[in-house]
Amino acid sequence: MSRGERGVEGRITRRRLLAATAGMAASALLPVGMLRASGGEGLRIQRLAWAGIRLQLPRASLFIDPLTNPDAWGLALKDRLVPVSDASDESYVAITHAHPDHFDAQAVAQALAKGGVLAYPAGTQPLPMPAVARARPSVAWEPQLLGDFTATPVPASDGYGDPQVSWVVSAGGRRIFHGGDTLWHGHWWRIGRQFGPFDAAFLPINGARFGWRKPVSGQPGVLTPEQAVAAAVILGARCLVPIHYGVAGATDYEEIEDPLGRLRAAARGKGLRIRALAPGEWLDWNGGA
Template identity: 70%
Template sequence: MSRDDGTFGRRIRRREFLLGCAGLAGAALGGAVSGGAAFAAGRADGLRIQRLAWAGIRLQLPQATLFIDPLVNPQEWGAALKDALIPVGDAVGDASVLITHAHGDHFDAKAVADALGNGGVLAHPVGTNPLPVPAKARVRPSALWEPQLIGDFTATAVPASDGYGDPQVSWVVSAGGRRIFHGGDTLWHGHWWRIGRQFGPFDAAFLPVNGARFGWRKPVSGQPGVLTPEQAVAAATILGAKRLVPIHYGVSGIAEYVEVDDPIEQLKKAARGKAIDIQPLTPGAWVDWEQ
């Protein structure tokens, strides 16, 4: 029998607490009376979410702000991206940043420096080394499936797949009576079902939809390196998402990076007859929870 110095017990208690916060206990049991339902019913107006440029979002609580993949650098896409670049240096309360991976359109060092100018947590996937890091920031490498408290938010890195095979995660975040999923720029993979069972249902899934095909690496595959609109709807369905907010689209004029035609119209078409609300937002707009 191994010696128990109390660490195991503390881990179990912490895990139970985090599972309760995220409403996972009911989902794990698969019962009719779900912890997720109770979570979604509580303080539903406490969390506001703003879409930023490209794949970025801002999660806003009364005394805390969490950014995921913020982008403010106009040089990253240049004239190819028509999105308005929304400033992120105005965080309310404690500020934190999550990044899905270290590519420049998801880890924008300037955006992170602006957001964390007064300090805060920068959480990133284990296996990545985003640099430079703001002087006052606290860096937190994040392992898959490990819930963590980041101020007033609970965040969990879950599997994703990058078009080039580089380390990438998606994020599950719960706060203020809501639970959301942010997909970064993942392509289709086989982990959707486990994520949905462990963490679903979701109030909103922020998913890439442009189905981009890359020509920078040879030989060229000709296959989408990002979720297509149809795949995004399938992922949202498996995740149990009430609404799908499209992100990561709107680049044009680059020969080596080609999106599907009219991704939003294709997204709406793919969602017809399904119990998912498609809620496109222009950068700067906020999620309408009543829609």
């Protein structure tokens, strides 16, 4: 083969590779209805403890912010700690940020016991990194292809200003949003325009106020129930699943009273289903209360 023929073949190969990659990334931007029409296998979602969820396809698992370590909150968290050691052979973990109640190295090691990818916000360094994990620092707005999951980190705001993302995940004919423990910010509209509507948005609701950093602000460092409803409406979510609530008695950490009651009250008349799941419960796509 001549140098010219090799050059032509190389250009064709690169074009095919770029076209294939663009096609896979573009699937993250397709309307939800088009995703469903693709005939993909169904997605199931289980709520874990605190802010964690498990996305399950027939042959693959993706965990977001899994928590199994009782030392993260001690007796202050009443949630049942749901095991993640039964993950599929093809497993992935994504975290929203590196705080110990969202990056639990023990849970990540259990979920990735057979190997797999840990995706996390670029600019952070979750430590200790489990030996079995393949690190995937992820830049905001850049889709991460994790097997049959397409997970895109999008901007979020941490109560302390530490680096954080939320995750948009498309898989099995569904698209969901996971907010970690973000507070209110100005990116909701762009995220909704780029990726909405969503089948479900998993959003924090406890409006917690912190006393750990001085001077104390007295302002919520996590979405309040009313803000979570506003975010879900802007995102075009059909269903809001509350996460990140249920702590009582923690030092210098004050959760608002009755976050679920306030959430349901705020959602009235908004055309938004509220689906409160107990840890370990699976989402019924048609349910709601």
